Amino acid sequence: MVTKKSALADVGTDCQSFRAKKDQELAARKEKKVNTASCKCSGCRSDSELPVLGAKADVVRFNTGYDGQGGALTDGAADMRWEWGMGDASGPGSVSNWSPATIENYGSPWASPPPNANYLGLGDAANGHYYCRYRFNLAAMVDLSQFHLDVNLHADDQIHEIYVNGVAQSSTPNGAGLLPGGGFGQDAKLHIDLNNAWRRCDNEVIVQIENIGGGPTGLLVFNAVEVPPGQQEDPCECNCKCKTVEWPQLRPCISVKWGDSECDCIESNDLEVLYVTVCNCYANASFSNVSMGQIRVTDLAGNPVPLLPDGTPSVQVVPSGPICFGDIAPCKDEKNPSCVTREVALYTRGAKAGDYRISFDSVCFTVCQHTQTTQCVVVSVCRD
Numbered sequence: 001m002v003t004k005k006s007a008l009a010d011v012g013t014d015c016q017s018f019r020a021k022k023d024q025e026l027a028a029r030k031e032k033k034v035n036t037a038s039c040k041c042s043g044c045r046s047d048s049e050l051p052v053l054g055a056k057a058d059v060v061r062f063n064t065g066y067d068g069q070g071g072a073l074t075d076g077a078a079d080m081r082w083e084w085g086m087g088d089a090s091g092p093g094s095v096s097n098w099s100p101a102t103i104e105n106y107g108s109p110w111a112s113p114p115p116n117a118n119y120l121g122l123g124d125a126a127n128g129h130y131y132c133r134y135r136f137n138l139a140a141m142v143d144l145s146q147f148h149l150d151v152n153l154h155a156d157d158q159i160h161e162i163y164v165n166g167v168a169q170s171s172t173p174n175g176a177g178l179l180p181g182g183g184f185g186q187d188a189k190l191h192i193d194l195n196n197a198w199r200r201c202d203n204e205v206i207v208q209i210e211n212i213g214g215g216p217t218g219l220l221v222f223n224a225v226e227v228p229p230g231q232q233e234d235p236c237e238c239n240c241k242c243k244t245v246e247w248p249q250l251r252p253c254i255s256v257k258w259g260d261s262e263c264d265c266i267e268s269n270d271l272e273v274l275y276v277t278v279c280n281c282y283a284n285a286s287f288s289n290v291s292m293g294q295i296r297v298t299d300l301a302g303n304p305v306p307l308l309p310d311g312t313p314s315v316q317v318v319p320s321g322p323i324c325f326g327d328i329a330p331c332k333d334e335k336n337p338s339c340v341t342r343e344v345a346l347y348t349r350g351a352k353a354g355d356y357r358i359s360f361d362s363v364c365f366t367v368c369q370h371t372q373t374t375q376c377v378v379v380s381v382c383r384d
Contacts, residue, residue: 037377042137044201054139065118117222148195156184290325293362
């Protein structure tokens with residue numbers, strides 16, 4: 001007999017080789033390119049109106065009086081992003097009108113600002129509650145659960161509350177015991193890490209300032225963490241820090257059925273067909289290449305079943321493995337799980353009456369989680 005080599009095997013090998021070669025070729029071409037598309041893109045409709053934050057170094061953009069070039073605006077200039085409004089003690093909802101904030105540093109006894117921030121001057125104001133807000137979007141590549149703004153604040157006279165998307169930070173672990181707090185003196189700095197309640201679009205941080213001593217009032221916000229230029233990773237490059245994902249424990253559901261009636265019991269000398277079913281009870285994950293390495297029959301303590309004189313087990317499953325179930329798709333709803341069934345024979349010969357354990361060992365599968373995400377980048381078109 002002449003055995004012909006499968007042409008399909010050659011095609012598969014050739015495809016793999018071609019793909020690997022093409023991957024290397026494209027990776028080499030990419031390394032020679034010098035322009036990187038900006039990932040300061042959230043996909044929100046307000047991207048053209050609000051700043052998009054994403055990298056660690058972006059915390060400076062949250063500073064009051066930041067000039068966008070690493071320095072600070074001077075007195076009389078309008079802040080690039082911060083707004084202010086007058087309200088009462090009830091909260092931000094009491095503000096009827098928001099206006100661009102103006103830079104005004106009254107000097108001593110106010111604490112000296114750092115080089116990349118300056119005070120929002122709210123005027124020689126009467127006692128009461130003043131509100132300053134900063135609105136922004138978060139880049140699509142940002143993990144909302146990990147994003148935070150680590151900042152310092154000074155205010156005249158004190159910071160009554162800070163709201164992140166409506167959540168009062170005094171009610172969260174990071175702000176409990178800190179608010180009200182802070183002041184305008186050099187030693188009256190309030191340090192807080194804003195690390196909760198973020199969303200992708202239209203984030204809003206509002207600082208509530210209480211003026212209780214008359215005279216001028218103002219707010220200074222500046223970054224608490226300095227990111228040296230040499231340590232500023234380009235967030236638009238995939239400088240991935242390889243880490244292990246903490247997966248939840250996902251496993252298929254296994255069930256066994258047999259018999260055409262409830263009276264169809266397994267006898268000491270019998271041959272029953274067992275229907276082994278593996279189901280996927282998850283709507284957003286599939287199981288790939290599901291297999292059972294071995295099916296074992298033991299007593300309830302896990303001991304081997306008694307052997308017959310010829311050395312074979314008195315109770316055994318045929319075949320004992322491996323058994324392949326293939327891929328199992330996600331379930332549709334509670335009444336429609338996704339299942340695959342295989343049949344095996346349970347063979348008994350002179351078996352003692354009692355209960356036996358059937359163990360499914362080395363159940364192997366790959367979990368494929370079905371997710372959908374949106375990412376975007378920004379490119380600039382130059383004027384001709």
